Amino acid sequence: MVTIVLPVYNEEAILKENTLKVFDFCKKNIKENWHIVISDNGSTDDTPNIARQLTGIFQQIKYYRTQNHGKGYAVIEAWQNYTSDIYVFMDADLSTNLKSLPELIERIKNGCDVAIGSRFAHNSQVSRSLKRKIFSLSLRIILKILFKLKAKDAPCGFKAINQAVVDRILPRIQNKTWFFDTEMLILSQRAGFKINEIPVIWQEMYRPSRINSFDVIKDYLKNIYRIYKN
Numbered sequence: 001m002v003t004i005v006l007p008v009y010n011e012e013a014i015l016k017e018n019t020l021k022v023f024d025f026c027k028k029n030i031k032e033n034w035h036i037v038i039s040d041n042g043s044t045d046d047t048p049n050i051a052r053q054l055t056g057i058f059q060q061i062k063y064y065r066t067q068n069h070g071k072g073y074a075v076i077e078a079w080q081n082y083t084s085d086i087y088v089f090m091d092a093d094l095s096t097n098l099k100s101l102p103e104l105i106e107r108i109k110n111g112c113d114v115a116i117g118s119r120f121a122h123n124s125q126v127s128r129s130l131k132r133k134i135f136s137l138s139l140r141i142i143l144k145i146l147f148k149l150k151a152k153d154a155p156c157g158f159k160a161i162n163q164a165v166v167d168r169i170l171p172r173i174q175n176k177t178w179f180f181d182t183e184m185l186i187l188s189q190r191a192g193f194k195i196n197e198i199p200v201i202w203q204e205m206y207r208p209s210r211i212n213s214f215d216v217i218k219d220y221l222k223n224i225y226r227i228y229k230n
Helices: 017-030 046-055 071-081 098-109 130-147 163-168 179-189 212-230
Strands: 001-008 034-041 060-066 086-090 113-117 124-128 158-162 195-199 201-203
Touching: 001 017, 001 071, 017 034, 017 046, 017 098, 034 046, 034 071, 046 060, 060 071, 071 086, 071 113, 071 179, 086 098, 086 163, 086 201, 098 158, 113 179, 130 179, 130 212, 158 163, 158 179, 179 195, 179 212
Parallel strands: 001 034, 001 086, 034 060, 113 195, 124 201
Antiparallel strands: 086 158, 113 158
């Protein structure tokens, strides 16, 4: 079984269309049994109603609601709530082309513990703002220097893990917001888990952002310091 989590917060504008895109793609391209979990991080718009409508129509679409504790909390809670063989999460705006999903799943099937999309990998095709390119490159350098992290694109919102990582790593993750998956990679590498990166096609979705970039950067720096100090 493959559990695919879409973390959402006030995504009424894109939720139905993008969830159905994932549903249609999986139906045509994923051989394993699968389901999609819309993990709602305490939305206050029409997201819950749209999600429940989809679950009423499609058996393979599930809805899981949490309080507004952060993106990481929504992903981790959903992963831990479902028993599966392979656990995936992807950003709900579908910036990562779904063509990479079968390869992500295949890496876990073939013995990797963690598989991640990488915008720095050879053959990746990336369209994104200069500001975000600089942030990603800077983070990559910091993580390599401080933690010797081999993964080149820790914050990419396109990852898969196996049950061992769910059991041994997720309970140890302290950050439940933006840094959670970077922390997961650091802890996984320290524990000796096998991590693979795959190339992706990445098209940044230019829409009004509800996220304060300064808050995200502050969150990253605070948590990098916390882990390094310990």
